[in-house]
Amino acid sequence: MSTDKLDSSLELELAALKEEGRSKSSERIIQGYVPPEKDRGPRYQLVGSDQAYMRFNSNAYLSLSNHPELIEAADRATREFGVGPGAVRFIDGTFIHHVGLEERIAGFVEKPAAKIFNSAYTANCGLALAISGKNTHWIGDQLNHNSIIRAMRISNVPSENKGIFRHNDMADLKRCLDAVSPDMDRVVVIFDGIFSMRGDFAPINEIVEICREYEEKFRDGVITVVDDSHGIGAFGKTGRGTPEYAGAWPDVVVGTFGKAFGVNGGFIAGSRTLIEAVRQKADTYIYTNPLSVADCAAAIKALEICDSPEGQALLTHLAAQTKRFRKGLDRLGLESIDGPHPVVPLMVRDTAKTHELVSYLYDHGVLVVGLTFPVVPKGDETIRFQINACHTPKDIDQVLDLLGAFFSTP
Structure with missing residues (x-):
């Protein structure tokens, strides 16, 4: 017995997902963790890359995983x-x-x-x-x-x-x-x-x-x-x-x-x-x-x-960095959805530009998630930034500088 016939059918289904724009990209593999140092937060090393990356796509809002x-x-x-x-x-x-x-x-x-x-x-x-x-x-x-x-x-x-x-x-x-x-x-x-x-x-x-x-x-x-x-x-x-x-x-x-x-x-x-x-x-x-x-x-x-003073300090820092990032987007004239939570969507509203920005940030050491049609309706294309307590003001400003440079380029 073999799965050859099944594989043929599944290949057609996978091709359809790709054609519809609903297939997932290849999974990046984290192979190293670089602890925070001075005024910068932690960085991550990926298989196949010599660069160190900031994660702005992590749900670990209080950054406790390495505590x-x-x-x-x-x-x-x-x-x-x-x-x-x-x-x-x-x-x-x-x-x-x-x-x-x-x-x-x-x-x-x-x-x-x-x-x-x-x-x-x-x-x-x-x-x-x-x-x-x-x-x-x-x-x-x-x-x-x-x-x-x-x-x-x-x-x-x-x-x-x-x-x-x-x-x-x-x-x-x-x-x-x-x-x-x-x-x-x-x-x-x-x-x-x-x-x-x-x-x-x-x-x-x-x-x-x-x-x-x-x-x-x-x-x-x-x-x-x-x-x-x-x-x-x-x-x-x-x-x-x-x-x-x-x-x-x-x-x-x-x-x-x-x-x-x-x-x-x-x-x-x-x-x-x-x-x-x-x-x-x-x-x-x-x-x-x-x-x-x-x-x-x-x-x-x-x-x-x-439930400790340390936790309260983490929450305070997280809120401050979230506010810093949101204010930075406003200063750049970029559109978001208002709110105090550290999930900060950047409304790009264009599929090609969203893909381009995700690649641009990756090339400059920043990991983010892009949401494009048909996952979201046309016109709602978004990049989701997730602020974590490990992010420093310097990290936030670095990402904002990259966004400013990207959107100011004709």
Whole structure:
């Protein structure tokens, strides 16, 4: 037997993706890390290049991945318990570090309980599997992350049990709620906290208030869920994310340890009963090995740092560098989407120019992500810059100088 026939078909599918402009470029491989020095942040070395690069495409907003205390915590846990759990959670694959991280993150997001997953993606899928039934109606923002969309598909939510409201449009959210059949037992309103391609955020205080008006219409009420993967740790006065910034907590918080906290894994936080339902019913939790104790120990340490004066200093520095970069774009007359979050989109609005700018920045030692048609509509072509706490004023100014030179060239 061979896969020759399958390979031929897959080659046609891959060629179609490329023709449509939806294929991914070759993956660059990081082979070296150059620590920060004096007034410059860290640099990264790539296979096939002699240049050192700044990463302006990293989700590690607090730059904790190389923090010596996280490394020490991961090393200590690994030396004590090994590199892998050896089983799923309910077959003695639960270690003290798993429980410790669940207790720590639940307290951090002000919920009674939490359950950790291998990623926020699998957490969203697990939540949908745990709380969805034939009489559950789901309502989501039109710009929700793929993991939320996929979660609804995995849990077999029929089209008549779904509503999509225009991005951050509260009148349209009301329209979706008004359209829910009275036969539904429960309604789930789910949305990103920070929308990762735009850097804007959900008005959670308004969403919670609107949903409260419909609470009595359904047997199990209206459950609000935020996926705050890009907000948790990097947003809000103390890093509690978009709910803290907006001044309102939804019923359920989904998030990740793989962005601001610099580690790996995801979580669901909510009531103790909901979390037990997740433990009993979420396939993406039940049938897979959990995070390593190293991941858990490092994530616990990251949360401790976030709640310390050092964490507050990192947040302050991150906000200052984000503001510096945004002001720099304004000074250059370049278009962005307003907001305080360290995701800063540069609206290029031209596919060819976006590709040209990504290549130009790469040639000058800066890694960024470009979004072009058909991934985004024509006219919405964007470069996403992500500011990290490791970026220095000199780093920010260097990138702004490059942008100024690029856009001033005829």
